[in-house]
Amino acid sequence: MKEEILNQEVFSFIIYMIHACANRWKKTAAQVYFALKQSGCLNHYLIPNYDILHTQSTDFVVKDIEEYLVKKEVIV
Structure with missing residues (x-):
């Protein structure tokens, strides 16, 4: 499987979304990062779909x- 290379824009988006989730879920950024990494959300969803996702609202x-x-049965 090809590994995605993070450029500055994608990296900034990922950091922003980690903090947005942490604020919404009342968790630390580290807890959210671990859940996203464990579930594959970072490498299989957020990074590959950056071009579409960064145009959506934070809430979305x-x-x-x-x-x-939820689909991956990962609890934050």
Whole structure:
């Protein structure tokens, strides 16, 4: 499987979304990062779909991430 290379824009988006989720879920950024990494959300959803996701609202992307984690049975 080809590994995605993070450029500055994608990296900034990922950091922003980690903090947005942490704020919404009342968790630390580290807890959210671990859940996203464990579930594959970072490498299999957020990074590959950056071009589409970064144009959506923060609320939309957070809800999408929540759905992804539920499907993967990952609890934050």
